[in-house]
Structures are given as structure tokens and as C-alpha cells.
Amino acid sequence: MELSERKQKILATIVEQYIRTGEPIGSKSLMEILPMKVSSATIRNEMAELAAMGLLEQPHTSAGRVPSHAGYRYYIDHLMHTRELDDDSRRKIESAIGSGSDPEHVLTRAGEVLADLTGCAAVSTTPAGESTRIRRIEMVPVGSRTAMLVLLTSTGILKSRICRTDTPITVPLLERFYNVTRSQLVGKPLSDVHTTAMQTLAASLGADAFSMLPFLAGIAELARDASQTDIHLDGQSNLLGYRELEDNAYELMEFLRNGEPLSALISSSRGDVQVLIGKENKFRQLANSSVILARYDVGGDESGTLGVIGPTRLDYAKLIPSVRFLTDLVGRLLTRSIDDEE
Amino acid sequence: MELSERKQKILATIVEQYIRTGEPIGSKSLMEILPMKVSSATIRNEMAELAAMGLLEQPHTSAGRVPSHAGYRYYIDHLMHTRELDDDSRRKIESAIGSGSDPEHVLTRAGEVLADLTGCAAVSTTPAGESTRIRRIEMVPVGSRTAMLVLLTSTGILKSRICRTDTPITVPLLERFYNVTRSQLVGKPLSDVHTTAMQTLAASLGADAFSMLPFLAGIAELARDASQTDIHLDGQSNLLGYRELEDNAYELMEFLRNGEPLSALISSSRGDVQVLIGKENKFRQLANSSVILARYDVGGDESGTLGVIGPTRLDYAKLIPSVRFLTDLVGRLLTRSIDDEE
DNA sequence: GTTAGCACTCGGACGCTTTGAGTGCTAACT
DNA sequence: AGTTAGCACTCAAAGCGTCCGAGTGCTAAC
Numbered sequence: 001m002e003l004s005e006r007k008q009k010i011l012a013t014i015v016e017q018y019i020r021t022g023e024p025i026g027s028k029s030l031m032e033i034l035p036m037k038v039s040s041a042t043i044r045n046e047m048a049e050l051a052a053m054g055l056l057e058q059p060h061t062s063a064g065r066v067p068s069h070a071g072y073r074y075y076i077d078h079l080m081h082t083r084e085l086d087d088d089s090r091r092k093i094e095s096a097i098g099s100g101s102d103p104e105h106v107l108t109r110a111g112e113v114l115a116d117l118t119g120c121a122a123v124s125t126t127p128a129g130e131s132t133r134i135r136r137i138e139m140v141p142v143g144s145r146t147a148m149l150v151l152l153t154s155t156g157i158l159k160s161r162i163c164r165t166d167t168p169i170t171v172p173l174l175e176r177f178y179n180v181t182r183s184q185l186v187g188k189p190l191s192d193v194h195t196t197a198m199q200t201l202a203a204s205l206g207a208d209a210f211s212m213l214p215f216l217a218g219i220a221e222l223a224r225d226a227s228q229t230d231i232h233l234d235g236q237s238n239l240l241g242y243r244e245l246e247d248n249a250y251e252l253m254e255f256l257r258n259g260e261p262l263s264a265l266i267s268s269s270r271g272d273v274q275v276l277i278g279k280e281n282k283f284r285q286l287a288n289s290s291v292i293l294a295r296y297d298v299g300g301d302e303s304g305t306l307g308v309i310g311p312t313r314l315d316y317a318k319l320i321p322s323v324r325f326l327t328d329l330v331g332r333l334l335t336r337s338i339d340d341e342e
Numbered sequence: 343m344e345l346s347e348r349k350q351k352i353l354a355t356i357v358e359q360y361i362r363t364g365e366p367i368g369s370k371s372l373m374e375i376l377p378m379k380v381s382s383a384t385i386r387n388e389m390a391e392l393a394a395m396g397l398l399e400q401p402h403t404s405a406g407r408v409p410s411h412a413g414y415r416y417y418i419d420h421l422m423h424t425r426e427l428d429d430d431s432r433r434k435i436e437s438a439i440g441s442g443s444d445p446e447h448v449l450t451r452a453g454e455v456l457a458d459l460t461g462c463a464a465v466s467t468t469p470a471g472e473s474t475r476i477r478r479i480e481m482v483p484v485g486s487r488t489a490m491l492v493l494l495t496s497t498g499i500l501k502s503r504i505c506r507t508d509t510p511i512t513v514p515l516l517e518r519f520y521n522v523t524r525s526q527l528v529g530k531p532l533s534d535v536h537t538t539a540m541q542t543l544a545a546s547l548g549a550d551a552f553s554m555l556p557f558l559a560g561i562a563e564l565a566r567d568a569s570q571t572d573i574h575l576d577g578q579s580n581l582l583g584y585r586e587l588e589d590n591a592y593e594l595m596e597f598l599r600n601g602e603p604l605s606a607l608i609s610s611s612r613g614d615v616q617v618l619i620g621k622e623n624k625f626r627q628l629a630n631s632s633v634i635l636a637r638y639d640v641g642g643d644e645s646g647t648l649g650v651i652g653p654t655r656l657d658y659a660k661l662i663p664s665v666r667f668l669t670d671l672v673g674r675l676l677t678r679s680i681d682d683e684e
Numbered sequence: 685g686t687t688a689g690c691a692c693t694c695g696g697a698c699g700c701t702t703t704g705a706g707t708g709c710t711a712a713c714t
Numbered sequence: 715a716g717t718t719a720g721c722a723c724t725c726a727a728a729g730c731g732t733c734c735g736a737g738t739g740c741t742a743a744c
Contacts, residue, residue, distance in 0.1 A: 237595030
């Protein structure tokens with residue numbers, strides 16, 4: 001689709017103005033903003049053509065124009081000048097996230113910062129990937145027949161669980177447990193540690209199998225847990241402020257609350273920053289919303305996602321660099337804290 | 343305040359009807375519901391007196407009556423017949439919460455269940471108390487100069503943190519760390535493990551002090567973290583469905599999102615189940631809401647809180663027993679999983 | 685290709701009326 | 715004394731017509 005320079009300028013201005021105000025733009029007010037000096041009638045003609053191409057829409061006959069989804073798309077792909085974050089904001093973000101905490105904290109904070117920064121809802125997922133391994137397993141007795149199992153992954157994710165058995169937990173049993181787990185499980189990829197693998201492992205233990213099985217089963221569950229990405233959501237309340245989301249606010253909130261569709265949405269994220277405008281994502285509840293998704297990498301094949309969910313009239317020019325900056329930062333922090341120079 | 347039997351009956355019926363429908367009740371419709379056979383005029387007289395006593399309110403002259411805060415209070419204190427949970431719901435709750443997981447999971451689940459059960463927002467806090475002790479400390483190297491510190495409390499709360507030093511982490515250092523922590527810290531109350539205590543402890547180590555300090559400082563931070571109750575919130579979106587909360591929905595959500603006022607609210611919870619109607623809590627944002635709070639105990643002096651936040655027209659007769667049931671269940675589960683017969 | 689001019693459209697605001705649920709009061713009834 | 719029927723009154727909500735103005739599309743002139 002080729003647009004004359006003037007049409008481009010008009011489209012860009014409408015998009016930017018609408019993003020700022022949320023009000024449809026008429027030919028007259030547009031005339032005052034545009035740098036070129038043309039009459040409103042000329043602008044009307046151009047706008048009519050843009051509307052015919054499907055780039056603009058009219059809420060009703062006597063209202064101004066509003067960008068259509070295609071209009072946003074064209075703007076983002078061809079017209080947008082991204083505005084890099086100023087140093088001040090960068091520093092603010094960096095200090096808000098801090099540095100010395102574990103991945104889960106970093107991601108929670110990143111979500112908070114993103115929500116505040118954008119005035120939208122923000123999602124973050126814990127890193128996951130095929131090559132994630134078990135870094136450590138601990139078993140802490142908390143009663144004569146009860147123990148807390150703790151599993152730490154190579155991505156720095158910690159999972160825990162209480163486990164109960166019929167036979168008392170003795171020191172020899174603990175030793176046996178550590179022997180088995182250290183030699184057979186630690187260092188293995190999470191995906192290798194499923195329930196059936198645990199059963200064959202337990203079977204090979206002979207006499208101890210009976211007392212050991214609950215704990216090995218517990219480890220299997222932890223491994224499964226840890227290989228699933230956790231989704232953290234923040235700033236839902238920000239969405240209540242947008243008029244255009246008002247009518248299906250409840251649906252939207254319910255959608256976000258429910259982890260499954262959200263994770264389906266997120267798992268569609270590809271490299272770099274990705275923008276899904278309105279119906280470009282396939283969820284009815286998000287038909288009036290836009291989503292910005294970006295991956296962060298944690299070395300190896302492991303990666304997670306940060307995302308922003310808001311109305312279609314997002315300030316893409318600002319948000320895309322912001323999200324990119326945050327994913328880079330998070331990726332760097334997590335890579336550093338996990339891999340170091342090991 | 344003494345009320346005639348008939349007035350009591352009328353008040354109770356208005357409260358219950360209003361809780362069900364959310365619509366003001368007029369004398370005529372009330373006449374049809376009431377078991378006694380009196381004319382609407384008589385009811386009007388009684389209602390006028392109840393209104394004069396401050397137990398009923400009129401949204402406007404030509405509307406029916408609505409219970410005032412005092413009316414709810416009287417109803418709860420004198421008229422309400424609580425409806426115990428049926429076995430079916432009990433089983434549903436029990437299976438939803440499961441059993442074999444750690445405190446944080448249990449509480450998260452309890453929050454979810456409570457939100458679903460009540461159609462309101464639910465809060466849950468992790469247990470805390472003066473006597474909470476350190477049960478275990480682990481230090482897992484994740485790089486040549488980086489380690490993950492893990493702290494487990496006697497209440498089963500796990501906290502972790504990445505720590506970095508300037509000197510490489512060696513096997514002797516690790517041994518020293520475990521010696522010090524096992525002998526000096528494990529078993530101590532969390533409140534004893536503050537930063538200054540750590541500094542004096544480090545000082546006593548002589549040569550190792552320098553390399554050890556960052557880790558001891560990390561432990562101090564973890565102890566501080568662990569002694570603060572974490573608040574988990576669920577089901578905010580449920581609140582959007584209530585007309586009476588609509589106008590300050592945004593404020594309400596922001597209030598809930600912000601941990602501090604929420605924890606102030608929760609910390610006011612006393613023994614058994616406590617109901618705060620409308621302005622009985624001191625937060626402007628909750629003036630149109632009611633809060634039900636209940637403590638669960640985990641043996642010793644440790645306890646946490648479960649709560650429900652919704653409109654003033656909560657179904658108290660059902661919710662109070664529900665919340666009580668859940669706190670009992672959570673208390674039992676956490677006590678069992680933590681203390682066992684140790 | 686641009687512009688001035690003009691008739692036209694349509695949502696939103698305003699004001700008016702109607703409707704009906706609900707009230708308070710009075711006077712009669714038990 | 716308590717209860718009831720009856721009635722005038724109130725007031726929010728809904729419906730309706732009008733006006734206003736922002737904005738449009740079209741035409742004819744530049």
C-alpha cells in the first residue's frame with residue numbers, strides 16, 4: 001500500500017493525536033496541528049480516501065476520524081519514530097528493579113515497573129526452556145514423617161513442597177535420598193524427571209524403594225512445576241481508566257485473572273518486540289486491546305516474556321522502546337545472576 | 343436497642359432481601375414476603391420507625407428502604423441465623439486446596455477458593471509471629487562469586503535471594519558459612535537476626551569476616567523478609583460486578599493493589615471472625631464495602647489472616663461460616679504440615 | 685489540485701412530560 | 715391502641731422532542 005507523503009503525514013498525526021486524547025479528530029482541528037497549510041476541505045478529501053483504504057474509521061457520521069486497526073498497523077510499520085527512553089527514566093527503572101534478588105523478584109518488580117510506566121496491565125513470565133536443569137535438591141525434615149522438598153533450577157527458580165510418608169524419616173534415609181538425587185537427578189534437564197522415570201529409579205533402590213517413593217514422586221512434581229512458566233500480572237486496575245475498555249472491563253479482568261488464555265497469548269510471542277493490535281490476537285476479550293510482547297533471553301535456549309496489555313491507542317512510539325529496554329535489562333540481570341562466570 | 347418481634351422480623355427480611363437483590367425494598371413487596379399478614383400501611387409505619395432509629399435508609403423519597411450500616415450491624419449481632427456449609431461445598435473446598443503443598447500454596451489456593459465461593463475479593467496472609475524461628479539456611483553457589491541464599495522458617499515459609507561477593511566462593515568458605523549459620527542462627531527467632539547482629543557475628547569471625555559479610559547480610563535481609571507477612575489478593579475482578587461499587591471501582595482496585603493500607607486493615611483483625619461494615623473500617627476507599635476477617639492459628643503465637651472484601655450487602659449468614667471453615671482448614675493444614683509430631 | 689461554501693447528518697445535552705413505585709398522613713375500623 | 719384503607723404527594727427513571735455544534739460530503743469556482 002503506497003501513500004502520498006501528505007497522506008502519511010495526516011495518518012501519523014491522527015494516530016498520534018488520538019493516542020494522546022482518545023477523541024476522534026476532525027478535519028478542522030487537524031488543520032491547525034498539521035505543519036503544512038492546507039484547508040480543511042483538502043484534509044477532508046484526504047481523510048475520506050484514507051477511510052476508503054480502511055486506515056481510518058468513523059464512529060458515526062458526524063464525528064471525526066479514528067485510526068482503524070489497519071491504520072495503527074500502517075503507522076507502526078511505516079510511520080512511527082520510536083522515542084528512546086531518557087536517561088532519567090532508565091535510571092529510575094534500574095533502581096526500581098534493584099539487582100541483588102532472585103529471578104522471581106526481578107520479574108515481579110519488572111511487572112510493577114512496566115505497569116506504572118505504561119499505565120497499562122503488565123505481564124511477566126518466569127524463564128523456561130528445554131535446557132533448564134536441576135541445580136540442587138534439598139530435603140528438610142519438618143516432622144517425624146514430613147519433609148519439605150526444595151528444588152532449585154539452573155534458571156534460579158525455587159520450588160518447594162511438603163511431603164508426607166508412612167515410615168519415619170531417619171538419618172540413613174536422608175543420606176540415601178541425597179545420594180540418589182545427587183548422583184541421578186541433579187544436573188539433569190527438568191523434562192527428564194517425570195513420574196515414570198522416578199518409579200523406575202525407585203525400583204532400582206530395592207529395599208528403600210517403599211520409603212523413598214513419596215519423596216521421589218514429590219521431586220517429579222516439583223520438576224513439572226518448575227518447567228511450567230509462572231505468569232505474573234500487575235496493574236490490572238490501570239485498565240479501568242480507559243473509556244474504550246469500560247464496557248467489557250469485567251470480561252477483560254476475568255480474562256487476565258485466568259492464567260490459561262493468558263499463557264496461550266504469551267506463548268505466541270516471537271523474537272524481539274511484537275505488537276498485536278486489536279483483533280490481531282485471537283481472543284475475543286482482547287478485541288479492543290493491544291498487546292506488546294517481548295522476549296528476554298537468559299543464555300542457552302531459555303527465555304521468558306514481558307508484555308503490556310492496554311487499549312489499542314497505546315503510545316507505541318514510547319512503549320516499544322520501554323519494553324525493549326526492560327527485557328534487555330531483565331535478561332541481563334537474570335543471565336548474570338544465574339550464570340555468572342561459571 | 344430493643345425491637346419488637348415484628349420490627350426484628352421486618353428488619354431481617356429487608357436485610358436478607360436486599361442482600362439477594364440489591365434493590366431497595368418497598369412496603370408492598372415486603373408485605374408479600376412477610377409470613378405475617380398485615381397491610382402495607384402497617385409495614386410502612388414500622389419501617390418509618392426503623393428508619394427513625396437509623397436502622398434503615400432511603401436512597402430517595404420515592405424509593406424503598408435499604409439497610410443502613412447500623413441495620414446490618416443489628417442484623418449480624420442479633421438476628422442472623424448463620425447457614426453452615428453443606429458437606430458438598432466442604433468437600434469441594436477441601437479438594438480444591440489439596441493437602442500436600444507448602445504454606446504459600448495453601449494460602450494462594452485458599453484465596454482462590456474464597457474468591458470463587460464468595461464472589462468477592464479475597465485476601466490471605468502468610469503466618470507470622472514472635473516465635474517464628476529459622477529452621478534451615480542453605481547457600482547454593484550459582485557462579486564463582488555468586489550464591490543463592492535460601493532460608494526456611496518454622497512456619498514453612500521459604501525465602502531466597504541472590505548474593506554476590508568480591509572474593510571467590512570456595513569450599514572452605516562454604517563450610518565455614520554452614521558452621522556459623524548452623525551453630526549461631528538456625529533455631530533462633532527471626533527477630534534476633536537483624537543486620538547489626540550479623541555485623542557483630544561477622545566481626546567475631548576474624549579473618550573470614552570480609553568474605554562472609556555479604557552472605558550474613560543477605561541472611562539478615564531474608565530474615566526481615568520472612569518476618570513480614572506476605573499478602574495475597576485474589577478475585578478483584580469479582581468486585582466489578584457490583585453496581586454499588588461501580589463509581590469508585592478504580593479507587594477500590596488501586597487500594598487493593600497497594601499492599602500497605604491493605605496490611606494495615608488486616609493487622610486490625612482480632613480473634614475469631616470479625617466483620618467490618620462500611621465505615622467501621624477507617625479507609626475512605628472502603629466506605630461502601632464490608633470486610634470479613636478471620637485469623638487462623640498455626641500453633642504457638644503464630645497466626646495469619648484470611649479475609650473477604652465486598653459490597654456491604656454481603657451474604658453474611660453464608661460467608662461467615664465459610665470463612666470460619668476455611669481458616670480452620672488452613673490452620674489445620676499448616677499446623678500439620680509444619681509441626682507434625684515433632 | 686485546492687478551496688470556499690453550503691446543505692446535511694447525527695450524537696449529546698437540555699428540558700419537558702409521563703409513569704409508577706413508594707411514601708406519609710389522616711380518618712375510619714376493630 | 716393498634717391496624718387498615720385511601721389519598722395526595724414525591725421523585726427517579728424513562729421517553730420524547732428540540733436545539734446545538736462538530737463534522738461531513740459535495741459542488742462549483744479558483
